[in-house]
Amino acid sequence: MEKRQLGRTGLYVTALGYGAMELRNLEERASVRLLNAVLDSGITYIDTSPDYCLSETYIGKAIVHRRDEFILATKCGCHVDGRGTPQDPDHIWSRERLLANAEQSLRLLQTDHIDVWQLHGTRPGWLAGGRHDEVIQTMQELKRQGKVRAIGISFRNGGPGDAMYPAGYSLEGLREFAEWGVFDVIQVVYGGLTRQNEIALAKAAELGIGMIARGVVKRYFPNYDELFEQAGLTDLCEVGESPNSFLIRFALAHPGISTMIVGTSNPDHLVENVAAASGGKLSDEVYAEAKRRLDAVGIVADAL
Ligand SMILES: NC(=O)c1ccc[n+]([C@@H]2O[C@H](COP(=O)([O-])OP(=O)(O)OC[C@H]3O[C@@H](n4cnc5c(N)ncnc54)[C@H](OP(=O)(O)O)[C@@H]3O)[C@@H](O)[C@H]2O)c1
Numbered sequence: 001m002e003k004r005q006l007g008r009t010g011l012y013v014t015a016l017g018y019g020a021m022e023l024r025n026l027e028e029r030a031s032v033r034l035l036n037a038v039l040d041s042g043i044t045y046i047d048t049s050p051d052y053c054l055s056e057t058y059i060g061k062a063i064v065h066r067r068d069e070f071i072l073a074t075k076c077g078c079h080v081d082g083r084g085t086p087q088d089p090d091h092i093w094s095r096e097r098l099l100a101n102a103e104q105s106l107r108l109l110q111t112d113h114i115d116v117w118q119l120h121g122t123r124p125g126w127l128a129g130g131r132h133d134e135v136i137q138t139m140q141e142l143k144r145q146g147k148v149r150a151i152g153i154s155f156r157n158g159g160p161g162d163a164m165y166p167a168g169y170s171l172e173g174l175r176e177f178a179e180w181g182v183f184d185v186i187q188v189v190y191g192g193l194t195r196q197n198e199i200a201l202a203k204a205a206e207l208g209i210g211m212i213a214r215g216v217v218k219r220y221f222p223n224y225d226e227l228f229e230q231a232g233l234t235d236l237c238e239v240g241e242s243p244n245s246f247l248i249r250f251a252l253a254h255p256g257i258s259t260m261i262v263g264t265s266n267p268d269h270l271v272e273n274v275a276a277a278s279g280g281k282l283s284d285e286v287y288a289e290a291k292r293r294l295d296a297v298g299i300v301a302d303a304l
Contacts (some may be wrong), residue, residue, distance in 0.1 A: 001042045001278050006071070006258045007210025009150040009184045011115065013071050015252055016277035017045030018270075019214060019263030023055040026265050031058035037267055039069050041274040047187075047212070047261045048109075049075040049120055049154075050101055053084040060110035072109065073116035073185075073212075075154055076101040077135070093122055095138040102142055116185055117148040121156030123169050124176045131180035140182070150210070152185030153177055157215070166220035167196035171302065178204040189215035190257070192233070192250040192294065193224050198301035205256030213260040216251045217244045217273075231293045236286050238279075245276035250290060252281035 002015045018038045023031045035058065038046065048055045056074065063070070076098045077091045105114060117139060127133035139151040157168030164171050170188040174197065177183055186204055188197045190213040205211045219225070228234065228243050237246045251260050262273050282290065294300070 001274065002252070002280065003044070004258045005210075006116075006150070007184055007205070008208040009116075009210055011071055011150065011210075013045040013259045014043050014277070015257070015259055016043060016248065016273060017047060017212070017259040017261040018043050019261040020046055020048040020055045020059060021052045022263040022265040023048075023058050024053040026058075028054070028058060028061070030265075032062040034265070034267060034270065035059060035062040036066075037270055039063060039066055041270065043274065044069065045071045045073065045259045045261065047073040047116075047214075050078040050105055051075075051080045051084055051086045051090065051120070055084065056105055056108040057084070060108050064110040067111055071115040072111065073118065074105050074109065074114055075118045075120035076105075076139075077120050077122060091120060091122070093119075093126055093133075093135050095134045098135055098138045098142075102147060106147065113146060114148045116150045116152060117142070118152040118154040118185065118187060120154055121169070122153065124173050124180075131182050136182050150184035152183045152187065152210070152212075154187035154212075155189070157189050160221075166194055166215060166218075167302075170197055170200070174200045174204060178207055178209055181207075183209060185210040185212055185258075187212040187214060187261075189213075190251065190254070190260075191216040191218070192247045192290065193227060193299060194218075194220060195294065195299055195301045198254070200302055202254070202256040205258075210258045211256050213251055213254070213257045214262075216260045216262055217247050227297060227299060231290075231297045231299065233290060233293065236290055236293075242272065245272065245279070246282075248273060248276040249279060249282045250287065252277065253284075253287040
């Protein structure tokens with residue numbers, strides 16, 4: 001599978017990563033099997049968070065013996081109990097909270113370092129000190145100590161009642177966070193059916209930020225399959241190719257994306273996603289035509 005540079009971090013990752021939020025739905029034995037299948041497939045990027053129930057615990061137990069085979073991304077600012085259950089408020093942006101998250105994540109993940117450590121869904125206005133805020137200073141301190149290797153932000157996308165859903169708060173915050181110059185990586189919602197971050201993410205990538213896409217195959221609205229059809233994307237699929245596979249190859253064609261994290265709790269879906277990514281990005285002609293057709297039905301990129 002293709003590997004890409006994760007911005008200026010010095011890390012290389014497979015263009016398809018694995019989103020371990022879906023482990024929330026699995027028992028430990030099924031998680032162990034799935035996580036080992038993820039690594040056996042060649043995927044080298046795994047994204048989790050303290051607030052994905054037992055996801056961090058399962059990763060620690062299942063693949064600690066294969067720690068040198070993957071880049072491990074988790075998050076911080078999360079207000080959780082010892083079983084990864086969110087408390088009220090669900091996030092707290094303080095040095096104390098970040099240090100507690102780091103201590104717990106390192107222990108549960110059974111590792112001495114986190115490769116990618118991301119603020120889980122904050123906004124520029126929520127960090128009173130801006131780029132000098134204590135949470136950023138805390139992240140940089142842990143980076144100097146070698147407990148984390150790269151720092152970033154993973155944007156929240158809210159819910160269906162939210163004006164900025166599903167692209168999320170990145171629409172207002174991505175450019176500002178990118179320009180702060182403190183983050184090595186930024187994770188945003190992006191996919192063929194959810195293109196709002198298309199241009200902003202390309203610009204952030206040009207600044208050397210490792211851009212991580214999620215939401216690539218996610219059906220945020222029930223009409224997504226109809227839209228796929230309406231846009232005439234089915235005609236652009238290869239013989240026998242599923243919409244999910246096409247959407248993975250569409251996202252691969254975006255030059256600014258370092259890796260896309262696709263989650264699944266289903267081993268067959270993992271195989272399908274890996275096969276899609278191994279098939280490589282859409283050709284330039286098909287990619288341009290797909291974007292033209294999506295534009296025509298109103299699924300457009302951001303106008304930044
Ligand atoms: N704010 C944040 O930081 C934030 C928020 C949300 C997610 N994330 C991260 O991003 C990762 C990805 O999350 P996402 O929201 O983009 O959604 P996703 O987990 O990538 O996709 C959503 C759904 O697609 C299904 N799916 C995957 N492959 C499929 C296939 N081949 N065929 C049919 N269905 C398939 C999965 O169901 P099955 O289990 O049935 O396959 C899953 O429920 C998460 O695991 C998490 O690590 C971060």
